[in-house]
Amino acid sequence: MVAPPDNDVLWGRGLRHCHQGSPALLGVSVGARDGEILGIVGPRGAGKTTLLKCLSGQLVPDEGEVWFNSAAVHTLPAAARDRLRRERFGWVGSSPQLVPELTAWENAALPLLLSGARHRAARDTAREWLDRLDVGDCARRRPRDLVQAQRQRVAIARALVCLPEVIFADDPTAPLHSADRAQVLRTLTAAARTHGITVLLATHDPDVAAFTDRTVALVDGQRAAALPGGRPWPEEGVAPCSAPA
Numbered sequence: 001m002v003a004p005p006d007n008d009v010l011w012g013r014g015l016r017h018c019h020q021g022s023p024a025l026l027g028v029s030v031g032a033r034d035g036e037i038l039g040i041v042g043p044r045g046a047g048k049t050t051l052l053k054c055l056s057g058q059l060v061p062d063e064g065e066v067w068f069n070s071a072a073v074h075t076l077p078a079a080a081r082d083r084l085r086r087e088r089f090g091w092v093g094s095s096p097q098l099v100p101e102l103t104a105w106e107n108a109a110l111p112l113l114l115s116g117a118r119h120r121a122a123r124d125t126a127r128e129w130l131d132r133l134d135v136g137d138c139a140r141r142r143p144r145d146l147v148q149a150q151r152q153r154v155a156i157a158r159a160l161v162c163l164p165e166v167i168f169a170d171d172p173t174a175p176l177h178s179a180d181r182a183q184v185l186r187t188l189t190a191a192a193r194t195h196g197i198t199v200l201l202a203t204h205d206p207d208v209a210a211f212t213d214r215t216v217a218l219v220d221g222q223r224a225a226a227l228p229g230g231r232p233w234p235e236e237g238v239a240p241c242s243a244p245a
């Protein structure tokens with residue numbers, strides 16, 4: 001095993017994975033640099049979620065290696081992978097998974113509270129993130145009293161609240177109206193840039209690529225330079241335009 005290049009904070013090499021016999025990844029290699037916002041783009045079923053789960057230690061690939069700095073994630077026992085995810089990574093899925101009994105601020109503060117932060121400090125930090133994501137006025141409401149777009153903003157606040165080293169965002173704007181998407185992505189990516197957080201942003205929405213530094217395309221579980229049908233995905237290495245105003 002050879003550790004990844006020094007400027008890659010996260011690295012997957014030769015990743016293969018099947019779900020119950022169905023191939024999802026067919027030998028994908030990808031590296032994310034420290035502080036980079038890397039888009040993983042591709043159509044539905046391309047393997048984006050499976051790739052993020054392998055890179056974040058939620059899944060152990062059938063073949064291949066995953067490195068986070070000098071840690072060989074694919075060799076870690078489950079408890080160590082859980083700790084890594086809890087302490088160093090943040091995850092935003094395509095639908096918000098909030099604790100129904102907790103208020104919005106308690107949900108957002110959960111990683112801080114679980115890591116032993118003082119109640120008042122956790123609440124203040126969580127409320128700052130809710131404000132930045134335009135849901136500060138929902139802080140005392142429970143998930144059932146929020147609309148899906150508000151719940152997703154709370155989930156994004158929860159991913160940011162501990163300032164993790166890497167955020168995995170799996171189609172994070174899926175539950176949002178198009179008018180909300182740019183604002184939420186701007187907040188997420190601006191926060192990441194300010195705090196030097198590396199972001200892996202999986203999406204099938206080509207507009208999202210404008211918020212990334214670089215994209216890699218996946219098709220049918222493999223890296224691709226472009227998607228079928230001449231769809232306008234940026235090729236890997238193309239520095240995108242700046243995010244839309």
Ligand SMILES: Nc1ncnc2c1ncn2[C@@H]1O[C@H](COP(=O)(O)OP(=O)(O)OP(=O)(O)O)[C@@H](O)[C@H]1O
Binds near residue numbers: 023043045050
């Ligand atoms: N739990 C599972 N069981 C069986 N097959 C699965 C499972 N998860 C994913 N797959 C299959 O693996 C392939 C890759 O799925 P994956 O969700 O990684 O792709 P994706 O690019 O994230 O798609 P989407 O954009 O729809 O989320 C697909 O063919 C999918 O049907």
